[in-house]
Amino acid sequence: MKLLVTGAAGDIAFQLIPSLVRQGHSIRALVRSEKEARSIQNPAIEIVVADITNPQSISGTAADVDAVFHLAAALFVADPEEDLRKINYEGTINVANECIAHGVKRFIFPSFPLVLGPHTAPSQPINPEDAATQPNCFHALYKKLCEQHLLVLAEHGKFSPTILRLGTVYGPDMRLIKALKSFIKQGLYRIPGDGNYVFSPVHVDDVVQGMLLALNSEKAIGQIYNVADDMPVRYKEFVFMLADLLQVPRPQSVPIALYRVLAGFAALWARLTNTAPLINNDMVTFSTSSFAADTTKTKNELGFKPNYPTIAKGLPTCINRHQGLEKRSIAA
Template identity: 30%
Template sequence: MTSVVVTGAGGFIGRRVVCAANSAGYSVTAMVRKPYPDAVHSVIQHDLSLPLDKLPPADWIFHLAGAYAGAGDEELQNADLAMARNVIHCGVAAGIKNWIFASAAEVYGDVHGTATEEAPTEPVIPYGRIKLKVERLLLEKTKDISNCRVVILRIGEVYGSESRLITELTARLKRGFCPWPGTGDVPLSFVHVDDVAQAFSCVVQSAPVGISVYNVADDMPATWLDFSVRVARLLGTRPPVFLPETVVHLYATCGTLACRVTRREPILTAHAVRLITTPKALSNTRLKHELGFEPRYPKYSEGLEEVFRGLSHHS
């Protein structure tokens, strides 16, 4: 039986990855910060930003634990980089040979056209920079492991019924006023969370020995304008109000400064504004051709239909 350790197993993507691994018959160890409600082989409850004593023997580590994509440098250094160092150190010490790291499209920076895995990595926000640092750290620390498989998944904009993207966008649209920076005409690749989980399964089944990098995305890049307007139509609300980027940047900066005084989490950060105004359209051709990936939702519109059917069923 294939055994996997999943970090960030309690998160939005992590829970779907665990579900897919369970369905495939894998023995799953879920690593979480809070009590874990789902049935798995074992659970390790630990704050991964703190040193680990050890990891159990396993065939694979799926490393998904990390902070919010709109976070700043300091938070990401204290979260993503610290967690990666601890997990990689213990995983290598435990003799684990096979690794999947959940990286992100943000490592490419401003994408011109559609990014393949050979595109330059020139991140423009802290989230992209820290993901690229973790990629390089993982490759460095595993380079002497023989017959290993180290796989980097550069994942597009993930959505699903429990995603931060859908819950926050839905809440703002329902309030009747949803400001959006710029025109929204920013090309990017979306991917349904179930298709992200499928990509992990494809890696375990088919990835070659050595280092591999794959983009994880649906088949049809779209724009934030397309996506947000479609969500508004499904909700029956007004679409977002598109504002000049300078106005939204000023709002985000002022809000962040105010939140430092009140010690609250800002609603919008300058990094989050940059996140949704940076093009990041991805090609999934390599993942499809080499590992047999076939997205269940090849277009974001099909995935959104499923998301809102599920939400209406539960409401």
């Protein structure tokens, strides 16, 4: 198949694209800059530099394409309400419209369980409007609106989306894990609050597995699936295990309010310098909110089986694989 992958220089695409190439698929990779294009060092991959927030910029990118992995999204932004609306929500609509214009129906879209609002009991992959609570941050809100938009297109027969609600993605090459490891080793990291909020982790290798299963299954069309490991954990357990693997002292905690103060300064500095902030208040909210995912449907319908069913199995890969990796490139 000819596949379009947006956000092709991102962490998940970095793992996904080589797997797609190995399966014999032809890849058109959409990136937002020439710098990102240079990170994809594979002559078999067609690279397109375009901006998903500009419909004219992406015009023609879905031509002759059989399916789309829409992975492009922002996280580190100075103004979450405005920037995430423009990039994550309106950008998704622009890519969907481009697909419709070229008759491309298969559309695989990563979301996450917090679209249902904060919750501690493992949730089934229900529609957002059926949730008992509502999203508490802009990141989750715009993902929810994207889900609703794609499902409406499906109801009208214009689209065949598959929505994959990913747990918190971790892995050896993930930028957030690299940053967390660096701060922990230097003794600079502090856990926001008591660290007792619950989340469902998922190793990036299992994210790729879920995406490949969704692409290759007719059952996945028009469906929502959770993709996560088998055991939700408290955030402090995740951080403590990572510190233990690094053989350094476990981080202490600080009040969430302090994180919010730092996030405010980071966002202000980002606006003044036109750079991406390391943190913002929206990130503080969703990273300290509980959510847990039930993957029964994903296992039963797609045959999903995590290679790393717990962080005890998955976190060691973040220590033992690719140590000292400074530069990344996508190759077959």
